[in-house]
Amino acid sequence: MMAMSSQGAFLHTPEFEHNLNNLAAVAIGAGLGLAPGQELVMTATLDALSLVRRITEQAYKVGASLVTTLFTDEASTLLRYRHGTEATFDAASGWLYEGMAQAYKNGAARLAITGNDPSLLSKEDPAKVSRVNRATSKAYRPALELITRHDINWTIVACATPAWAKAMFPDLAADDALAKLWQGIFAASRTNVADPVAAWKEHDAKLHARAEWLNNKRYYALHFKGPGTDLRVGMADDHLWLGGGTTAHNGLYCIPNMPTEEVFSTPHKDRVDGTVTSTKPLSHMGTLIEGICVRFEGGRIVDAKATRGGEVLQKMIETDEGARRLGEVALVPHSSPIASSGLLFLNTLFDENAACHIALGQAYSTCVKDGNSLTPEQLAARGANTSLIHVDWMIGSNKIDVDGISASGASEPVMRAGEWV
Amino acid sequence: MMAMSSQGAFLHTPEFEHNLNNLAAVAIGAGLGLAPGQELVMTATLDALSLVRRITEQAYKVGASLVTTLFTDEASTLLRYRHGTEATFDAASGWLYEGMAQAYKNGAARLAITGNDPSLLSKEDPAKVSRVNRATSKAYRPALELITRHDINWTIVACATPAWAKAMFPDLAADDALAKLWQGIFAASRTNVADPVAAWKEHDAKLHARAEWLNNKRYYALHFKGPGTDLRVGMADDHLWLGGGTTAHNGLYCIPNMPTEEVFSTPHKDRVDGTVTSTKPLSHMGTLIEGICVRFEGGRIVDAKATRGGEVLQKMIETDEGARRLGEVALVPHSSPIASSGLLFLNTLFDENAACHIALGQAYSTCVKDGNSLTPEQLAARGANTSLIHVDWMIGSNKIDVDGISASGASEPVMRAGEWV
Numbered sequence: 001m002m003a004m005s006s007q008g009a010f011l012h013t014p015e016f017e018h019n020l021n022n023l024a025a026v027a028i029g030a031g032l033g034l035a036p037g038q039e040l041v042m043t044a045t046l047d048a049l050s051l052v053r054r055i056t057e058q059a060y061k062v063g064a065s066l067v068t069t070l071f072t073d074e075a076s077t078l079l080r081y082r083h084g085t086e087a088t089f090d091a092a093s094g095w096l097y098e099g100m101a102q103a104y105k106n107g108a109a110r111l112a113i114t115g116n117d118p119s120l121l122s123k124e125d126p127a128k129v130s131r132v133n134r135a136t137s138k139a140y141r142p143a144l145e146l147i148t149r150h151d152i153n154w155t156i157v158a159c160a161t162p163a164w165a166k167a168m169f170p171d172l173a174a175d176d177a178l179a180k181l182w183q184g185i186f187a188a189s190r191t192n193v194a195d196p197v198a199a200w201k202e203h204d205a206k207l208h209a210r211a212e213w214l215n216n217k218r219y220y221a222l223h224f225k226g227p228g229t230d231l232r233v234g235m236a237d238d239h240l241w242l243g244g245g246t247t248a249h250n251g252l253y254c255i256p257n258m259p260t261e262e263v264f265s266t267p268h269k270d271r272v273d274g275t276v277t278s279t280k281p282l283s284h285m286g287t288l289i290e291g292i293c294v295r296f297e298g299g300r301i302v303d304a305k306a307t308r309g310g311e312v313l314q315k316m317i318e319t320d321e322g323a324r325r326l327g328e329v330a331l332v333p334h335s336s337p338i339a340s341s342g343l344l345f346l347n348t349l350f351d352e353n354a355a356c357h358i359a360l361g362q363a364y365s366t367c368v369k370d371g372n373s374l375t376p377e378q379l380a381a382r383g384a385n386t387s388l389i390h391v392d393w394m395i396g397s398n399k400i401d402v403d404g405i406s407a408s409g410a411s412e413p414v415m416r417a418g419e420w421v
Numbered sequence: 422m423m424a425m426s427s428q429g430a431f432l433h434t435p436e437f438e439h440n441l442n443n444l445a446a447v448a449i450g451a452g453l454g455l456a457p458g459q460e461l462v463m464t465a466t467l468d469a470l471s472l473v474r475r476i477t478e479q480a481y482k483v484g485a486s487l488v489t490t491l492f493t494d495e496a497s498t499l500l501r502y503r504h505g506t507e508a509t510f511d512a513a514s515g516w517l518y519e520g521m522a523q524a525y526k527n528g529a530a531r532l533a534i535t536g537n538d539p540s541l542l543s544k545e546d547p548a549k550v551s552r553v554n555r556a557t558s559k560a561y562r563p564a565l566e567l568i569t570r571h572d573i574n575w576t577i578v579a580c581a582t583p584a585w586a587k588a589m590f591p592d593l594a595a596d597d598a599l600a601k602l603w604q605g606i607f608a609a610s611r612t613n614v615a616d617p618v619a620a621w622k623e624h625d626a627k628l629h630a631r632a633e634w635l636n637n638k639r640y641y642a643l644h645f646k647g648p649g650t651d652l653r654v655g656m657a658d659d660h661l662w663l664g665g666g667t668t669a670h671n672g673l674y675c676i677p678n679m680p681t682e683e684v685f686s687t688p689h690k691d692r693v694d695g696t697v698t699s700t701k702p703l704s705h706m707g708t709l710i711e712g713i714c715v716r717f718e719g720g721r722i723v724d725a726k727a728t729r730g731g732e733v734l735q736k737m738i739e740t741d742e743g744a745r746r747l748g749e750v751a752l753v754p755h756s757s758p759i760a761s762s763g764l765l766f767l768n769t770l771f772d773e774n775a776a777c778h779i780a781l782g783q784a785y786s787t788c789v790k791d792g793n794s795l796t797p798e799q800l801a802a803r804g805a806n807t808s809l810i811h812v813d814w815m816i817g818s819n820k821i822d823v824d825g826i827s828a829s830g831a832s833e834p835v836m837r838a839g840e841w842v
Contacts, residue, residue: 037508046467049494056497060504066512067501071492073470076477080488083481087458091487095527099520106516 008175022191024054030200031155032111033254036063039108043070047161048113074120081124089131092139101143110154117163118346121286130315133285137388148364149372150246153254156349158185167346188259188338207244211263214241219404226400233329234271236383238369241265261353264330266367268383270299272326280394283346287312299325322387328359334398334418348392356396361387429596443612445475451621452576453532454675457484460529464491468582469534495541502545510552513560522564531575538584539767542707551736554706558809569785570793571667574675577770579606588767609680609759628665632684635662640825647821654750655692657804659790662686682774685751687788689804691720693747701815704767708733720746743808749780755819755839769813777817782808
């Protein structure tokens with residue numbers, strides 16, 4: 001008789017089913033805030049099918065008019081790189097992104113399930129990966145703008161997949177790795193508590209209070225200090241700190257990331273100076289970039305290197321002028337549940353919520369006062385950056401101090417050793 | 422030791438792999454005629470993944486600029502019926518069909534993989550099924566018109582799936598049923614010959630010769646006689662018989678159905694009279710309709726019944742005024758390879774190519790001389806029907822005789838006992 005002692009056995013327990021159903025319930029109920037009669041557009045890899053079906057069921061139960069899932073097959077993506085001729089690397093399915101934008105304009109909500117293989121494209125030519133990313137970003141832009149402007153309610157949730165689990169736990173058996181990743185997702189997504197939707201409301205209130213505290217401070221700049229990091233990040237004029245949920249312009253309240261532990265705002269694109277070193281690997285479009293070290297002058301990256309994936313980093317910041325400037329700065333205490341788990345998820349949705357981070361590229365106009373009613377020129381005048389990309393990477397740890405600097409130049413501690421003071 | 426004597430073992434043979442690769446090769450090379458640099462939009466159920474990947478690889482190898490597959494999950498479709506509120510049954514993802522239409526206008530080719538569960542919706546409320554079909558047909562119409570007008574190159578191929586195989590062979594083990602269905606598909610799709618693309622070219626030439634013979638005859642009407650059938654089908658003025666491949670308006674040659682054994686044309690929507698009985702079950706949008714018996718007067722169905730699925734048939738012909746008139750008539754000899762196999766595929770792509778058939782609903786404008794440059798009014802004046810639906814059903818067998826009737830009223834035999842005279 002075989003003993004069922006492996007971690008993988010968790011996948012066949014009622015507890016697993018219970019958590020998976022709770023994840024679908026909080027995704028629709030707390031994350032997306034789907035309204036009765038609203039259409040839902042979902043994206044997922046094929047490996048996320050089990051969660052897709054739970055969320056689809058949950059959406060119909062609360063009255064969705066229609067649920068359409070656009071699946072991507074990672075193996076088909078690889079076939080493009082392996083067998084495609086030159087023409088393919090600058091192509092994008094613009095018609096599909098335009099269709100999605102139309103759906104949002106018609107009132108649809110948007111749910112993305114993340115669960116990609118973090119190393120899918122690591123063996124592909126970085127020049128080709130960059131060309132594909134650029135073409136895709138350009139085609140996706142009109143649809144993405146409706147999302148980043150919060151015209152509609154949207155959210156991102158995670159589904160454990162075999163390739164993702166293997167990348168995180170290469171030494172475990174496939175089922176054990178998958179079970180361990182699911183447990184990490186459930187804990188971070190607050191599905192393993194008595195009342196998950198209530199837990200999310202309580203957590204959301206705390207993030208709002210933290211953002212309000214920072215908004216009252218009105219810091220002119222933040223100063224990050226730690227091993228390999230001495231960075232002064234000027235804040236955009238009229239910047240706003242946000243965190244947790246938001247009411248979209250369609251009137252529906254959503255929490256756009258599940259999990260979320262961050263408060264974030266818009267830095268000034270021309271007022272970032274100094275050196276910063278990443279504290280966690282960045283999984284960017286199927287490539288791992290590690291040991292990023294970057295120097296800014298007047299907001300612009302003047303020197304960039306990485307111990308791994310440097311070529312992809314280089315291509316990324318060459319996407320356009322805005323790709324070498326900051327579009328976001330975010331503060332996360334080192335005691336957040338995700339950081340406490342000690343897991344490196346190799347997925348931005350999780351890792352950015354385990355540590356303070358910055359993002360190269362496009363700024364969120366919602367993080368500038370009245371940002372959505374300003375023209376692109378007015379936003380730029382306040383310091384908000386523009387780019388085809390928006391790539392978050394982690395600079396926080398328990399060795400990082402953050403000071404807030406007022407307009408007068410006075411400095412006060414905001415975080416010490418990775419924790420709020 | 423376990424003997425590998427089951428039919429299912431075929432699925433693990435090099436012969437199976439060889440045929441599957443050949444199917445992908447003829448789909449792209451002979452069926453679709455994909456041009457280097459052309460984009461490809463593919464649709465498939467999730468169960469067709471293995472064929473999707475072969476075709477994707479083949480498409481990239483011949484130079485596709487981009488392959489995008491839109492997958493449908495039949496389990497998610499069922500969730501809509503099981504848990505959806507009233508609002509869902511009149512909803513359709515118009516934005517997605519509009520996006521597809523845009524892709525075709527931009528030059529994309531279209532490949533559909535069929536392999537659906539023939540009984541998926543058989544337990545659902547026929548009224549709801551009909552509402553969904555109506556909403557979907559309406560939303561799909563602009564994209565479908567680009568296809569039926571042959572503005573672009575397109576084709577349909579088949580992939581064996583577990584649910585389809587089970588419906589065909591309910592008494593076999595799952596793997597045996599799947600293997601048997603695959604063998605039927607390979608034989609009908611001419612993939613098990615030395616040079617499949619050459620075999621398709623030869624077959625295509627034969628279908629063209631047969632269509633030309635009928636075009637030279639210029640019959641005013643066809644008369645079908647057999648058990649339960651005595652039907653006179655008037656032909657549209659300036660009707661054209663087509664069969665096999667065609668050069669689309671984008672200049673690319675394609676064979677739109679794989680398999681195809683039929684020659685087909687446009688009947689006159691007001692000149693169909695008599696009674697006709699189906700000779701094979703019709704699998705329509707997840708419901709099996711059997712023993713259809715219909716009486717026409719002046720082109721219009723005045724009485725319709727079926728021994729099974731009658732309610733779905735009734736809803737179908739109530740879709741709109743054109744749904745109770747004919748849009749297509751097709752001749753197929755009873756000795757066609759599909760009929761010879763003796764298999765009932767429960768899938769129109771196969772079963773319509775095993776027997777003479779008629780279609781209710783929309784006519785193909787390509788089956789009228791200069792049809793694509795005529796206005797809708799001009800097409801209607803020639804007798805071409807208009808509808809949201811186009812549903813083929815089988816009326817041929819080895820007991821059916823077909824006479825051709827000239828404008829003067831003279832009659833001559835065209836088929837006897839299901840074979841060309």
